[in-house]
Amino acid sequence: MTDVSMTVNGEERTASVPPETTLLTVLRENFFLTGSKLGCDVGDCGACTVLVDGIPVNACLMLAGQAEGRDIVTIEGLANQDGMHPLQQAFENLASLQCGFCGPGVIISAKALLEENPDPSVDDIRDALSGNLCRCTGYTKMIEAVQDAARIMRGESADEAA
Amino acid sequence: MKHRGKGIGCMWYPIGFTVAANPSAATVKVNEDGTATLLTGTVETGQGSLTVLGQIAAEELGISTEDVHVVSADTDATPMDTGAIASRTTYVTGNAIQLAAERAKNILFEVAAPMLGVRPDQLEARDRKIQVKGYPQSALPVGEVANHAQNGAGTPAIGSASYNPPTVAMDPETGQGKPFSTYVYATQIAEVEVDDETGEVQVIRIAAAHDCGTAINPMLVEGQVQGGISMGVGMALEEEMLFDDQGRQINPNLTNYIMPTSLDMPHIDVDIVENFDPTGPFGAKGVGEPTAVATSAAILNAVYDAVGVRVPNLPATSEKVLAAIKAKRNADPKRVSAS
Missing domain, CATH: 1.10.150.120 ([2Fe-2S]-binding domain)
Known part of the structure; x- marks a missing residue:
């Protein structure tokens, strides 16, 4: 197992996952942020797109370990209590x-x-x-x-x- | 060298099949707060059908669409529906909902008539009120009438109805008959640019004129047309399932089964040709599948206009278009390509 920690939508999050775990899997299954979708799982469809340090990335192609210490924004991070983005x-x-x-x-x-x-x-x-x-x-x-x-x-x- | 061309595709498409039973059913309940609850078996897949069906119920009851709570596709609670198929939902399910809402409304009229001192047939439902036709100052809020129907008259304002486009048997000898209830029509015009060195076709623009009867929600009609055109562009130029000799698909993923991206899509102009069909709910027919029908014909005609070649089997990939251009050059070497 690998310990990973990252900032997700402004919050510090950590998880202990097998090293082959993708960023998308950690977001969906460890952090329960299911807005990012698992579509093709090979980087063709873009349904899993998240921002990593401000750059759009297919989260299905990035290992969770590669997101260590980075700033992640998912669709859940856009709306706030004042309303939608x-x-x-x-x-x-x-x-x-x-x-x-x-x-x-x-x-x-x-x-x-x-x-x-x-x-x-x-x-x-x-x-x-x-x-x-x-x-x-x-x-x-x-x-x-x-x-x-x-x-x-x-x-x-x-x-x-x- | 790149060549521009324009092509036209026209189509008709059937709405509401009649060769077999094709029913939808609905229940509409008017609540004491003036809202309504609609039960329908049909499924929303993003096309906006529940919005349109809610609009139909609201229009019949004289209330706002936001007043209608739609409960759909719950087999424990909603009537069976033949399905979100065959571009039938607005037409067939919509008709069932309009009939159900009309029955609930008629109960409201029966209850309101003595309260307003008129006959039920002198009433109309508008602006969240039951009012006397021509005398809108003589009116009662829908919720107050619904409350009186429930707690005074003892006749709750609930209507249930079904609609089945009248089934017509086909002639067993000739196969002739009337297989559908109504039809929609469309014309699409495509402008393309064809590169005669690579065979690549870029669709620049598509103008699409569609008849769908009354456009109950024009924004959603536009969305259907735009989406259908993207499927038509894929069908015309890109999308093809390839199989090996064992029947296994050799391009089972989106890397090599190519579909349109935002870069492949043309500028689209949608023209909704309004038209009233007396058999549809408030004159509506349908729009879903017809939107993809004319696109590939228009694009392939535009390719012919641009470079003078026909590609008889879809998709007209760059390879096929280039092969057709080369074959044409070889057959007529003096003519390099169409102007």
């Missing part, structure tokens, strides 16, 4: 998700984009979401929601023309 609110307002399975990963990828680029073009957004597969939506309303959230986070109103 602007991205979550925009996704809800525009019905950007359908079955929702890809949603936690998509929103985390979008959050990483907006932290780096507060005013992304449609092509920037397509590029940022390209590692997150969605079977339901055609991505159209997701892209619109990321644009809306970006405007809100820049202090503009959501419905201003891009």
Whole structure:
């Protein structure tokens, strides 16, 4: 067993797990943060995307031990008692998700984009979401929601023309 | 060199099959606080059907969608439903819900009529009230009427109903008949860019005009069309299950079974062609599966417009498109490619 400790959504968390355990497994099964999804388990679908020191990572491809001492943000870390994150609110307002399975990963990828680029073009957004597969939506309303959230986070109103 | 082309695909699609029993059933209960509870057997898979079904109940009862509590897909508590299949939910389940809500509403009318000093047929349900048609100042809150129905008149405002698109036997000699209750129609136009050196097809834009009867929730209709187009793009250009000679799939994962990412999807313009179908709930038909039907035809016609080649079997992968372009060049060496 390996002892791992990391910051998850602002809290210090530790677990004792077999060394081959992935970050995703620790998040879901030791820390009970089941928002990050186990989709393909080989890094193709992006449903497990989390932020590691601010960078979007497929948690199914990272060993828990590699996350030692790092700062992890999952979908559970976005909303607070004041309400949802602007991205979550925009996704809800525009019905950007359908079955929702890809949603936690998509929103985390979008959050990483907006932290780096507060005013992304449609092509920037397509590029940022390209590692997150969605079977339901055609991505159209997701892209619109990321644009809306970006405007809100820049202090503009959501419905201003891009 | 890259060539642009445009292509059109048109389709019709059947809604509400009638070749076999195809029932849905629903129960609608109006509560004493003016809300309603809807029991339906159908399953929400993200397409928004429970929102649309709640809207149908709310519209019939003159209350708000947020007043309707939808209980779905619990076999202990809800009626059986033929299924969230065949683009039938809004049409068949929606009809059952409208009928059930109408029965509950008629109880409210019977109870409210003597309270308002009119006949039941002079009443309507609007703005969370039961009111006299043409005299909205003469009205009672829905909750107050529901309370009186329960505790005064002794006739709780509950309606149950089923709907089955009338089953019609097919002629056993000819196979002819009326297999579906109604139909929807759509046209999609694709604009593509084809690289004649690699065979790669990039879909630039798709304009999609869809008839779904009354669009009860236009935002959800758009979502269905956009999602269907992504499936159509995959079908046209990328998605193919490959098997070895033992029947084992050789591409059983998303590394080599390729489906559209955000980078593969075109700009999409959705045009909802409103239309009233008298057999549907508030004129609605359906929209789910039809959205994916016209896309591949439009894309492949656009490829032909761009480089003058037909790829007769899907998906039109880069390899197939390039092979078709080379075959065309070899057959007509003076013509390098279409303009």
